[in-house]
Amino acid sequence: MVACNSDDPEPADPEETEDPAEETDNGEEEEEDPVAEGPQPGGTLTGAMYSAPAGMFNPIFYEEAYEANVLDFTHEGLISQNENLEFIPNLAKDWETNDDQTSITLFLEEGVKWHDGEEFTADDVVFTYRAIADPDYVSSGGIRTAYVLPLLGYEEYNSGETDEFQGVVAEDDYTVTFHFAEPNINPLYYASFTIIPEHVFADIPITEMPEAAESRDAGAVIGTGPFKFTEMIEREQYVLERNDDYWQGAPYLDKIVWKVIAQSIMTGLLESGELDFIADPGGIPPADYETVEAFGNIEIIEQADFGYQLLGFKHNHRTTEDVEGGVLEPDNWVPNEKLDNPEIRQAISYAVNREGIVDGLLYGRGQPINSPIAVQFWAYDENAATNYNYDPEKAEAMLDDLGYVDVTGDGFREDADGNEWVLNMDYPTGNELRERSAPLIEQQLEEVGINVNLRQPKEMTAYVEELTNDNTDWDLYLIGWSLGSADPDPTGLWGTKAAYNFSRWNNPESEELMQKALKAPEAFEQDFRAEVYADWQGVFSEDLPALLLYAQNSLWAYNERLNGVDPLPYSMYNDAHLWWVDDLD
Structure with missing residues (x-):
């Protein structure tokens, strides 16, 4: 590791560095504690964003990238993408499309738990899409109707002509089918939206959902992701804690802490170690690229922005x-x-x-x-x-x-x-x-x-x-x-x-x-x-x-103490449950 503090001791002499053991006063050799290799559980990462989230942490209502910095770690969709922008399984492990491309059936992972311990099922998928198709969704501030417009029966359901939404149907607890009004060229795209829990929102009218605690308050926001949103000091700090029951395995990190910090001082905090990463939105300022590159303890990811x-x-x-x-x-x-x-x-x-x-x-x-x-x-x-x-x-x-x-x-x-x-x-x-x-x-x-x-x-x-x-x-x-x-x-x-x-x-x-x-x-x-x-x-x-x-x-930067970063073309936040730090006490 590279020292980031001027109070660190001088390096050892070459002779001492080459000897894996040192002699005690009685002439006996004392073994050093072995250095752990590979991922270790524990540790906290601190990230920065330059504007505070507006405070909407419901995937069907949020509007800004600042909320996404929380939601990307707490919530998930049925489908994800890889480095080639190909669709890959996520909460859905497999799928099949009918011959004329008017429906796609997805088979869900079993045993997935929401953060409050309730089981994730196909009913949650149906509920999410029905909420976006609701007649009151747009007037309540919703902006993601693009995901439901092609679905079968959307117009009838959205206009109030019927209470039944034909577009998304649960075949059983772990099978859900999306039906389209016409043959659809990209059904996986429409099936990829982030899912919210039915048991949390079922009794909350869509008109009241944006202001509900379940959409806004740390501890009340529930997802299936690798981290739970547990604490916040509004407009200052947002804390995510490890989800021990995460369906892909408990994350290594204990916490990820987001701090709202002026962009002008982010680089200095990155150098001092008070910040571990700066990513979306904006990353490090281009004017600071060479400065950050010279720090020695910071990795930079540069790629065309999406x-x-x-x-x-x-x-x-x-x-x-x-x-x-x-x-x-x-x-x-x-x-x-x-x-x-x-x-x-x-x-x-x-x-x-x-x-x-x-x-x-x-x-x-x-x-x-x-x-x-x-x-x-x-x-x-x-x-x-x-x-x-x-x-x-x-x-x-x-x-x-x-x-x-x-x-x-x-x-x-x-x-x-x-x-x-x-x-x-x-x-x-x-x-x-x-x-x-x-x-x-x-x-x-x-x-x-x-x-x-x-x-x-x-x-x-x-x-x-x-x-x-x-x-x-x-x-x-x-x-x-x-x-x-x-x-x-x-x-x-x-x-x-x-x-x-x-x-x-x-x-x-x-x-x-x-x-x-x-x-x-x-x-x-x-x-x-x-x-x-x-x-x-x-x-x-x-x-x-x-x-x-x-x-x-995009100029994303992170401290080299962080391991397991595998960026995608559009995000650094990929497989965060596999992130780990190597400087644990």
Whole structure:
């Protein structure tokens, strides 16, 4: 081990180091205690995240990566993925699909226990999906309807026409079948959602579930994962303890402790040993890469991120009535006249120096991207989308042609009718790179005569709430997305009625293409889907619900005392029950 404390003694002389035993005063040799090799039970790991979780620890309702840092260790789905993004067994040990791809039957692991000792069964699977399909799910804040939309009988159940949900059926305690309304090209994806316990939530109405202790309080949150969520000091510290009854074997570690720490001091704490790992979201800052690499006691994992940062354009706003009613109804949306012309959005995009942001803030550890599909997917096509390279002269010429010129002589352009044209821009705190990007983008837009009102940043929880409601005067916004790794389907973020479609983008051609890419039988062929998604990427980059800024390299770092880390393309948190530390007393 490498010393990380200046108070450690000087190294032994070479002669003493070579001798496995030393003589006592009476001339007899005294054997040293043997050094244990291999995994040993015990020990605590401390991880850091730069923003506090909003406090939602129910898999069907959480929204942010910060809650996921807890849920990734406490809850599980039927299906997982390997390093090649292939589906592999998890809570389901095997499966079979019928001939016409309208149903898939999964055979569950037996003997799996929830954290409170109750047995995991097929009824829990049925309950989870029925909850997501519930008529009150979306109005209660739920955002994961993508997993139930293709299921048989969803529309009837969600509309209240029937109390029976045909989409997911328990054949017996350890067998569950998913039925689809039409042949489905990717049934394992829809069967992969994280499961919640029926016995915990059965008596809690869906409207009350988000505020229930079982969704929020340490000790009350129950999963099947390798660690239990047992303690928290809200917005400061979150403690996970070993699940001794974990179905894949008790974890080696005693605890994993999450601390909420400013990103600016994380690196120093990693060096001192007060932190053991920094991973999602963000990892270590790119500017600190060489510093961390020189520590000597830290391992760094660098790979392309499964996500991106964006500058969003508000196409439409919801009405206050729809926000209060908890509905997403595109027919009621109010167009944002300040950005309603796609050529305006294109001009703005040419005015942003994305390459400069990557070089200056990311130190080259990332890349500008033009498509909202992860670069690791077969569907990503860099040639299908417009490359908005930095070209301020082109931006100015486009705005001039649209009649957006400086009428008053104050250096800022008025709109085509000669009215004041000010774009409000909002962004959240927490991510240093995003915080530093905001004033740079403001400056670059103002250099081409666009008057930007860069407002005070908000803490992430308040920011997401306001962004979700969006019945106010937002125009431009910054946010980052960690993408799902199961399939390139972008509907969950960019479908018209997707909760995460914060731009309120409503483009019929986009909708048609996204549905076409999922429609059997043609969509059983990957080449067909790739062609359709290429067309969709072209539509996206022309109509521009957002300018994709960059995909940052993931820079996960952990102390070399931690063993057993086997990262996946999208996460460092793989098989955490096999993690162990080698410096136990």
